[in-house]
Amino acid sequence: MPARTSRPAPLQRPDRPYLALGLEGSANKLGAGIIKHAKDGSSTVLSNIRHTYITPPGEGFQPRDTALHHRQWIMGVIKDALQKAGVSIHDLDCICYTKGPGMGAPLQSVALVARTLSQLYGKPLVGVNHCVGHIEMGREITGAQNPVVLYVSGGNTQVIAYSRQCYRIFGETLDIAVGNCLDRFARVINLSNDPSPGYNIEQEAKKGKRLLPLPYTTKGMDVSLSGILTSTEAYTQDKRFRLDGTGSDSEDVVTPADLCFSLQETIFSMLVEITERAMAHIGSKEVLIVGGVGCNERLQEMMGIMAKERGGQVFATDERFCIDNGIMIAQAGLLAFRMGQCTDLADSTCTQRFRTDQVHVAWRA
Known part of the structure; x- marks a missing residue:
């Protein structure tokens, strides 16, 4: 209460x-x-x-x-x-x-x-x-008026919209948060926690060349992320996996960069889908991304493509906020x-x- x-x-x-x-x-x-x-x-x-x-x-x-x-x-x-x-x-x-x-x-x-x-x-x-x-803080910095809010952080993943003096939750994670999912995988492949594991996942993903098949789990307005984390971790036990990235040009080799790229692309696609569904429901053309994972430039880019197709726009802040x-x-x-x-x-x-x-x-x- x-x-x-x-x-x-x-x-x-x-x-x-x-x-x-x-x-x-x-x-x-x-x-x-x-x-x-x-x-x-x-x-x-x-x-x-x-x-x-x-x-x-x-x-x-x-x-x-x-x-x-x-x-x-x-x-x-x-x-x-x-x-x-x-x-x-x-x-x-x-x-x-x-x-x-x-x-x-x-x-x-x-x-x-x-x-x-x-x-x-x-x-x-x-x-x-x-x-x-x-x-x-996101509304104040960006000037967004009445956006659909995607709140993505280490402990929370929610799609939110305002109505009658309350922030209503349209959808959320059914298990772990997106930031927690990324952080836990960063530990599996021994990425640094400085400045944050999520940031280092993002940088590693920029070097990825292959989109590997991973579970895509949206359930109405909700998402589930524990399965995709387990599946991504399973790739690290495959005999084709190379932690040092050697032989990355070979189709038979799975690298940390490929896994980071695939994990990001799949999760962010799920988040874009449920956010678009909320926009359609309330008739909004604005998306505000908040939370630590909201700094991710690839997430902002993917959300921007979707919003542009709907004649809308994305609002996001930098790491200060x-x-x-x-x-x-x-x-x-x-x-x-x-x-x-x-x-x-x-x-x-x-x-x-x-x-x-x-x-x-x-x-x-």
């Missing part, structure tokens, strides 16, 4: 712009960002600081270790954000934090700091849905705060499962 909300006390200086600090730590990216809303409604990003927990090749990030990273770095990240923005914590109107979804221990580490700052400095607290943060960051939490949190929504201290918890369609989007008419 969504957290109970209460109306904050009126601002003591309503003649000045609103300022919010956003804290994000739902996975291995730790972020702090400060945003300013002018009286005319325009937004300005004052700072957006991020620090990423990177593990060795072949290893994922564990909740306990990720939480330890966040605890070690969060005060430095917040200080850098305040310094770059040129503001004091006393100037803030509210402190926003990621309530969920995400990994439990990292979420709790960041929420604890948000609660502490809220009490120390007497600032209202706003718990933010991670996905809604992505959507609102599509990868998890604090400024998206500040943006969504400040929009909610200005509508009188804030989170009581007793409700300032975290949840690993916080559905996108549980949020009352009061700031949209």
Whole structure:
């Protein structure tokens, strides 16, 4: 259930712009960002600081270790954000934090700091849905008006559209998220986690020459990705597979580049299909891609081809805003705060499962 909300006390200086600090730590990216809303409604990003927990090749990030990273770095990240923005914590109107979804221990580490700052400095607290943060930052940066949203990240894969003050989920993954699928395969072929396994999959795919047959599983508006991951991993056990890519010109050789290329092309085709179906359903000609996987240029290209054929267009952001960051939490949190929504201290918890369609989007008419 969504957290109970209460109306904050009126601002003591309503003649000045609103300022919010956003804290994000739902996975291995730790972020702090400060945003300013002018009286005319325009937004300005004052700072957006991020620090990423990177593990060795072949290893994922564990909740306990990720939480330890966040605890070690969060005060430095917040200080850098305040310094770059040129503001004091006393100037803030509210402190926003990621309530969920995400990994439990990292979420709790960041929420604890948000609660502490809220009490120390007497600032209202706003718990933010991670996905809604992505959507609102994407809308703000790109100017998309009423798009079908494709939300693709390490932990989430959803097709979303807005209706009557709620982001409705049209379709989603039935098992694992697209980012998780790519990350897990990157570990199988021992790709680096720096800057991210998904980025390195994308670069490897650009060298691929063969489109190998893989399961294509769309079920209505939903997709299933566990089967395609298993099938791609199975190729690495084939006697034709060459991890070093030697003999890549031979039709009998399967290389990591071929597998990355085939995995990307098949998954992205599935995502384009269900997104197009949602566009047809609501009559929209706009697609907004958000989430960490949204940085993938091939996904943007494929979605752009589809949208162009429908007389529409694709909106996407670069890595500053599509990868998890604090400024998206500040943006969504400040929009909610200005509508009188804030989170009581007793409700300032975290949840690993916080559905996108549980949020009352009061700031949209």
